Amino acid sequence: xxxxxxxxxxxxxxxxxxxxxxxxxxxxxxxxxxxxxxxxxxxxxxxxxxxxxxxxxxxxxxxxxxxxxxxxxxxxxxxxxxxxxxxxxxxxxxxxxxxxxxxxxxxxxxxxxxxxxxxxxxxxxxxxxxxxxxxxxxxxxxxxxxxxxxxxxxxxxxxxxxxxxxxxxxxxxxxxxxxxxxxxxxxxxxxxxxxxxxxxxxxxxxxxxxxxxxxxxxxxxxxxxxxxxxxxxxxxxxxxxxxxxxxxxxxxxxxxxxxxxxxxxxxxxxxxxxxxxxxxxxxxxxxxxxxxxxxxxxxxxxxxxxxxxxxxxxxxxxxxxxxxxxxxxxxxxxxxxxxxxxxxxxxxxxxxxxxxxxxxxxxxxxxxxxxxxxxxxxxxxxxxxxxxxxxxxxxxxxxxxxxxxxxxxxxxxxxxxxxxxxxxxxxxxxxxxxxxxxxxxxxxxxxxxxxxxxxxxxxxxxxxxxxxxxxxxxxxxxxxxxxxxxxxxxxxxxxxxxxxxxxxxx
Numbered sequence: 001x002x003x004x005x006x007x008x009x010x011x012x013x014x015x016x017x018x019x020x021x022x023x024x025x026x027x028x029x030x031x032x033x034x035x036x037x038x039x040x041x042x043x044x045x046x047x048x049x050x051x052x053x054x055x056x057x058x059x060x061x062x063x064x065x066x067x068x069x070x071x072x073x074x075x076x077x078x079x080x081x082x083x084x085x086x087x088x089x090x091x092x093x094x095x096x097x098x099x100x101x102x103x104x105x106x107x108x109x110x111x112x113x114x115x116x117x118x119x120x121x122x123x124x125x126x127x128x129x130x131x132x133x134x135x136x137x138x139x140x141x142x143x144x145x146x147x148x149x150x151x152x153x154x155x156x157x158x159x160x161x162x163x164x165x166x167x168x169x170x171x172x173x174x175x176x177x178x179x180x181x182x183x184x185x186x187x188x189x190x191x192x193x194x195x196x197x198x199x200x201x202x203x204x205x206x207x208x209x210x211x212x213x214x215x216x217x218x219x220x221x222x223x224x225x226x227x228x229x230x231x232x233x234x235x236x237x238x239x240x241x242x243x244x245x246x247x248x249x250x251x252x253x254x255x256x257x258x259x260x261x262x263x264x265x266x267x268x269x270x271x272x273x274x275x276x277x278x279x280x281x282x283x284x285x286x287x288x289x290x291x292x293x294x295x296x297x298x299x300x301x302x303x304x305x306x307x308x309x310x311x312x313x314x315x316x317x318x319x320x321x322x323x324x325x326x327x328x329x330x331x332x333x334x335x336x337x338x339x340x341x342x343x344x345x346x347x348x349x350x351x352x353x354x355x356x357x358x359x360x361x362x363x364x365x366x367x368x369x370x371x372x373x374x375x376x377x378x379x380x381x382x383x384x385x386x387x388x389x390x391x392x393x394x395x396x397x398x399x400x401x402x403x404x405x406x407x408x409x410x411x412x413x414x415x416x417x418x419x420x421x422x423x424x425x426x427x428x429x430x431x432x433x434x435x436x437x438x439x440x441x442x443x444x445x446x447x448x449x450x451x452x453x454x455x456x457x458x459x460x461x462x463x464x465x466x467x468x469x470x471x472x473x474x475x476x477x478x479x480x481x482x483x484x485x486x487x488x489x490x491x492x493x494x495x496x497x498x499x500x501x502x503x504x505x506x
Contacts, residue, residue: 007033022051038078046070049092063169064101067092081112094166102128102163116143126163133159135210150204150230161215193308194265197258200232208240219284220244233258237269248275248296254303256313265313267305271321274298278325285433285482292484295328295392303398320397328392330411332484333475334385376455377494383449384475384486389413402426406439415449417468418442424481433482441475444468456493 009031016025027045049067071087085108092101105125112118118141126133135156142149208226226240237254244250254269279294301321307313395407406422422439424432445453450469453459460472473493479485 006035007031007039018051018054020054022054023048024051024055038076040077041075042072044070044072049089063095065093065095065098067101079114083110084108092167099166100128101166102126102131102133102160104167117141126160126167128160128163131160131163133163135159144203147201147203147232150202150206152204152206154206154208154210156210157212159210159213161213193262194258194310195260197233197235197264198310199230199235200258203230203232205229213242215284216287218287219280221250240271244276244280248273248277250276256310263306263308265305265307265310267303267307267313267317269304270300270302272298272300278328282482289483290331290334290386291329292331292482293325293328293392295325295389297323297325299323315402316400318398318400320395322393322395324391324393325389326391328389330387330389330392331385332477333387333486333489335381335490336479336483336485336487374494376452377490380452380456380493381490383452384416387411387413387416396424404432404435409439409441412466415445415447417444417464417466418475419444420474422477434480437477437480437484439477439484441477443471443473443475445471458493 011029013026013028015023018024025045025047027043029041029043031039031041033039047069049064049069053064067089068091069087069089071085074084076082087106088104090103093099094101103126105127107121107123109121110118118139120139120141121136122138123136124134133156135154138153138155140151206228208224210224211222213221213224221242221244224242227238229236229238235256237252240250240252242250250271250273252269252271254267256265256267258264259266276297276299277295278297279291282291282293299321301319303317303319305313305317307316389411391410391412394409397405397407399405403426404424406424409418409420409422411418418441420439420441422437425436425438427435443453443458444464444466446468450459453469453471458471458473460470462470464470473489475486475489476492477484477486478488
């Protein structure tokens, strides 16, 4: 110390342990005050993420089996008060797949002036094996009447989506509910609602400018830009735009308005996406699996919602969007396993060996008698597993229950026509493409596929308006939008023919 106004306080090494004796947190701190510098404080720390995950507050971090964190916080109070912080997290290993997660470096700097102005900078850098992602958030707040004027920006050069999502999954997972569910008395409780708009004290702009967003090597989005304008009773997304390659372009607009009443918030918006390469998108989701859809799609959509609070507004949002495509490949009817059954293998082997002796017709008749319908079920599965279509379209409608209805599904190819509908059932914490699918598609065919369906006795003897022969057995699809599963359809056909296989010939 050097005079009554001077102060210096230091701690030794501090350690926080769990009840089991595991080290949760270690650090040390210092506080100083002088006439020249004013009051300053600093703390450095490090911690074990798996150890912290044993505590209820950090339960979301149970998704990792290893990882360390370290950082520091510095505080300076004077004419302009300032807080600076740095956090580094490394060595993260995901529990589910044992994958090493990226190193994360987060910095934070906030400065508050005596006139009430506040400025914030928060850059984030991710690094996984030299693959870097960066984001920088900046915010300027200035007192304006009873509220603040706002200028916010989120910028970045490159974001690897898989890295960002993997970290978000560890630290932003929803917390498990604590304690028993509240007892329901049967008496209706009035639903809470906001008396003023959630952003009513702020007016200004928030902008977005990220040069590139990638997902592996197969999918990239460039020029992601956006602009949000805030007014006391209106929050408007003036634009949200991005490009996928040279021709594909995404654009969206939306507005949330507030008007005092029982349901004060209202949302409207629309978006469009042209020449979108669905094959690259599905390939990025699962590189080892052929894309469920390949082709260029045009998408048009609208959405609306009402709610007493912003959270309820999001829950009550509904909408629809239509997808159309010309010339592509559909693998939604591909079996989960492409292995041909033993009966089909036996038929193919017998045909190759005996064909020259007995002739093609005799071998075919023998195959039908020995293998029965199993052979033709395999042939049908192979024919439907990869369909080159001329036209494909579907309309998706999300209702207030958050389920998605698939309306007017239509696929037209030279030898097959599919028409139907379906439902994607909402499950919390699952992306739309992974939620349960239940779809029914009517099949109509011509050419060789019509002949094959005829051999399986699946034709009903009528034709549709385009001349395709209709069938008496629809395709049922389970699984999800990302991984449709038609197994039930092929199983139903095969088992339905068992009695015919066992019956003696007339």
